[in-house]
Amino acid sequence: MAxxxxxxxxxxVGSGFGGLAAAVMMQNAGIQTTVxxxxxxxxxxxxxxxxxxxVFDGGPTVxxxxxxxxxxxxxxxxxxxxxxxLIPVHPFYRLIWDDGDTFDYDGDSDSxxxxxxxxxxxxxxxxxxxxEYARKVFMAGYSELAATxxxxxxxxxxxxxxLIRLRADRSVYRAVSRFVKNDHVRQALSFHSLLVGGNPFxxxxxxxxxxxxxxxxxxxxxxxxxxxxxxxVVKRFEELGGEIRLSTPVSRIDLEQGNGRARHLVTSxxxxxxxxxxxxSNADIHHTYGSLLGGVPQAARxxxxxxxxxxxxSLFVLYFGTDRRYDKEVAHHTIIFxxxxxxxxxxxxxxxxxxxxFSLYLHMxxxxxxxxxxxxxxxxxxxxxxxxxxxxPIDWSTAGEAYAExxxxxxxxxxxxxxxxxxxxxxxxxxxxxDVYNTYKGxxxxxxxxxxxxxxxRPHNRDHRIPGLYVVGAGTHPGAGVPGVVNSAxxxxxxxxEDFLE
Numbered sequence: 001m002a003x004x005x006x007x008x009x010x011x012x013v014g015s016g017f018g019g020l021a022a023a024v025m026m027q028n029a030g031i032q033t034t035v036x037x038x039x040x041x042x043x044x045x046x047x048x049x050x051x052x053x054x055v056f057d058g059g060p061t062v063x064x065x066x067x068x069x070x071x072x073x074x075x076x077x078x079x080x081x082x083x084x085x086l087i088p089v090h091p092f093y094r095l096i097w098d099d100g101d102t103f104d105y106d107g108d109s110d111s112x113x114x115x116x117x118x119x120x121x122x123x124x125x126x127x128x129x130x131x132e133y134a135r136k137v138f139m140a141g142y143s144e145l146a147a148t149x150x151x152x153x154x155x156x157x158x159x160x161x162x163l164i165r166l167r168a169d170r171s172v173y174r175a176v177s178r179f180v181k182n183d184h185v186r187q188a189l190s191f192h193s194l195l196v197g198g199n200p201f202x203x204x205x206x207x208x209x210x211x212x213x214x215x216x217x218x219x220x221x222x223x224x225x226x227x228x229x230x231x232x233v234v235k236r237f238e239e240l241g242g243e244i245r246l247s248t249p250v251s252r253i254d255l256e257q258g259n260g261r262a263r264h265l266v267t268s269x270x271x272x273x274x275x276x277x278x279x280x281s282n283a284d285i286h287h288t289y290g291s292l293l294g295g296v297p298q299a300a301r302x303x304x305x306x307x308x309x310x311x312x313x314s315l316f317v318l319y320f321g322t323d324r325r326y327d328k329e330v331a332h333h334t335i336i337f338x339x340x341x342x343x344x345x346x347x348x349x350x351x352x353x354x355x356x357x358f359s360l361y362l363h364m365x366x367x368x369x370x371x372x373x374x375x376x377x378x379x380x381x382x383x384x385x386x387x388x389x390x391x392x393p394i395d396w397s398t399a400g401e402a403y404a405e406x407x408x409x410x411x412x413x414x415x416x417x418x419x420x421x422x423x424x425x426x427x428x429x430x431x432x433x434x435d436v437y438n439t440y441k442g443x444x445x446x447x448x449x450x451x452x453x454x455x456x457x458r459p460h461n462r463d464h465r466i467p468g469l470y471v472v473g474a475g476t477h478p479g480a481g482v483p484g485v486v487n488s489a490x491x492x493x494x495x496x497x498e499d500f501l502e
Contacts, residue, residue, distance in 0.1 A: 007032050008500045011266045011276040013250050013292065016044025017060070018472035018485035019282025020233045021072055025493040026280075027242040028076045029501055034276075035242065036268065038249035041227075042234050044282065045437070048227035051424045053374040054321035056381055057226040058428070061363045062195060062333060064210075065217050065483040069229070072486070076236060083232035086220040087368055093219075094331035095188055096414065098339045103188055104331070107215040120182040130179035130189060134212040141168075141206045168204050168451055173342075175205035187341055194385060196480040197312030197445020199349045201342055204451040213483065221332065221368050253279055253292045255466060262467040278468040278500065280492060285447065285459055285475025286440035298465040309453055312445035312480070313348050314388040314430035316396075318404050319381045322421040326378050327367045329414055334362040336414065348385045349448075353392050354399070358384045360407065362414075377423065382407060389430050390441035396429035403427075446474035454479070461492040462499075470496060 008031045012023045015037040027033045041047055045059030066086050073080040080086075091104035103115055109131070116123050167175065176189045192210040193203040222229040234244060254265040256275075264279045281288040286306045293299035338344055338357040347355040362382045366373045373379040384407060386392070404427050412418045430442035439446070447453050458477045463469040472488045474480035479488075 008277040009275075010034070010278045010280060010496070011036060011250075011264065011274075012280045012282060013253075013266075013288070014038070014044055014282030014473070015042040015230075015234075015244060016282050016473060016485060017046065017230070017233070017482055018474075018489050019044065019280065020230070020237060021486045021489035022280050022282070022470075022472045022492055022496075023242055023244075024072060024076060024233060024237045024240065025489065026496060027237060027240040029493075029497060031278075031496070031500060033237075033242045035237070035244040036248050036250050036266065037244060037246050039436075040247050042244060042246065043227060043230040046226045046230050048225065048230075049319060049426075051426075052321065054377070054379045054424060055225055055227075055372040056319045056321075056379060057363075057365065058317075060226055060482050061221070061365065061381075063220045063222065063226070063229065063482060064214050066220055067217060068483055068486045068490075069233075072233070073236060076240060078236055078239075080232070083235060084228050085223040086229075087223055089219045089221050089332050089368060091331055092214055093333045093335050095184075095191075095335045095337065097184060097187075097337045101184055103184065105188055107218055109215075116180070116182070116185055119185055120180075123180040123182050123185050126179035126181070127185070127189075130176065130208075131212065131215070133175070133179070134208045134215075137206060138209040138212040138216070141209045168206050170205045171201050172198070172203050172205050172207050173200040175208055176200075183341075187337060191335060193449065196449055196484060197443070197474070198449040199313075199345050201345060202349070203449050204454060206451070206454065207449060210481075219333070221365060223369055223371075225365060225369070225372055250283075250292060252295060253281075255293075255296045255298075255468075257467070264468055278470065278496065280470045280472055280496070282473045284437060284439045285471060285473070287438035288471065288475075290440075291438070293466070293469075296466060298463075301465070302459065302463070306440070306447070306459070310448040310450060311388055311390065311441050311443040312448045313385045314433055314442045315383045315428075315444040316386050316400070316403055316407075316430070317381055317383045317428040318407055318425065319427065320408075320425040321373060321380065321423045322378045322415075322418065323376070323423050324378065324421045325366075325376060326364065326415050329416070330362060330364055330367075332364055332367045334364070334414075336360040336362060336410070348387060349391075351387050351392060354386060354394065354403065358386075358407070358410070360384055360410065362411070382411065386430060388441040388443045389434060390443075394430070396431040400427055400429050445480040447479075449479050461488065462495040468499075 010033045012019045012035040047058035049056040070080045091106040093105040095103040173190045190200040193207045249269045251269045252267045267273045289299045290303040338359040433439045434442040
């Protein structure tokens with residue numbers, strides 16, 4: 001119930017896709033919602049950088065499951081296509097290995113089968129069986145559970161038979177390996193968990209559902225960049241009467257209880273203090289409990305629990321623009337595998353220092369939307385998974401430039417004379433993830449997506465000790481990735497509606 005007797009008031013801390021989606025749902029339902037954003041633009045990880053005519057998406061660039069955004073807008077009486085255009089991307093990914101092998105990964109079954117047959121005819125039947133397995137995982141793990149909050153252990157018991165039947169205890173790589181034998185095909189079918197911060201050799205096979213999700217709905221890119229999708233959601237939120245406050249970092253959240261009700265006092269770094277009936281945090285989960293709620297005694301237990309959990313790797317992201325086109329050399333999304341697979345992943349997730357080799361994800365959006373660079377030019381970012389700061393306390397202020405140069409050297413194999421054609425470059429390091437996004441240990445994807453850290457075992461969408469506190473984003477159920485964080489908002493809104501609208 002609202003403390004004032006009128007409409008409930010909600011504060012959303014952070015304007016990533018999870019926070020924005022929750023804000024739209026609450027505002028549409030009659031909850032007066034204010035979004036607090038630390039930076040000068042909305043979007044969280046989907047920040048947009050501009051330099052010398054180049055437009056760089058800061059974070060998420062692979063847009064899958066467009067239905068989740070279509071539904072978000074439809075529930076408010078609007079149409080997504082009236083706000084932003086989503087362009088299909090083909091192939092979904094181009095995979096390149098250091099021996100020169102190239103694989104165009106797509107949702108086209110015939111194309112996939114033909115490429116797999118070239119490598120090992122015996123793997124074709126296995127691939128088709130894997131696709132059916134991924135479909136079953138998708139139906140059980142996404143369609144039924146992704147937007148369902150897990151608040152009680154009984155919720156976990158209810159789904160346990162399906163998870164046991166699908167062998168969720170196996171890793172993604174082990175599940176894939178049951179179906180195909182060729183090493184490159186195994187890598188092609190298992191790398192997806194890295195997109196949500198998971199090690200394919202440790203992440204639950206539940207995440208094989210990504211293969212079927214992409215095949216079912218495709219891979220898209222918003223015209224104008226991922227930032228255009230952020231702006232579309234913000235526009236709809238404001239049309240509904242919501243308020244977003246940019247450059248307004250929250251410094252603390254205090255809980256007041258009395259007379260049978262609770263309210264939250266949200267204090268900005270500027271010292272302004274304002275009461276709300278509920279708070280939805282889209283901030284880093286550890287930052288939420290360990291810093292923002294540091295003065296609330298009930299938060300201490302969750303903080304300790306989070307510090308015992310395993311955290312995803314971090315990323316080194318290099319942004320650059322060139323004065324020539326490279327659209328014949330690479331695709332929109334290109335995965336460049338290093339000479340090692342498992343060994344490198346061990347170093348990334350558990351190593352104490354930077355490995356000498358790396359695997360790279362290269363994003364070249366101008367192959368789909370040339371407007372993101374000056375005419376005749378190309379916009380890129382390339383990311384390299386690296387250990388988080390808790391495992392490898394690297395001084396990135398000195399290591400960053402040398403690491404960027406190593407990456408550029410590696411890229412010149414695929415982008416001829418790259419250095420000669422550079423117009424601009426800058427980078428984002430694990431230290432930046434920690435300082436800019438307040439992420440614990442500089443982790444890029446929050447708590448690692450292990451089976452023992454999923455569903456009921458993950459921090460819950462509603463805190464059972466702190467009344468009126470809810471969580472969205474990568475740190476709660478179902479986890480990281482754009483579909484994951486938007487589904488977290490759906491799960492969280494369901495709980496907010498139960499508590500404040502029924």
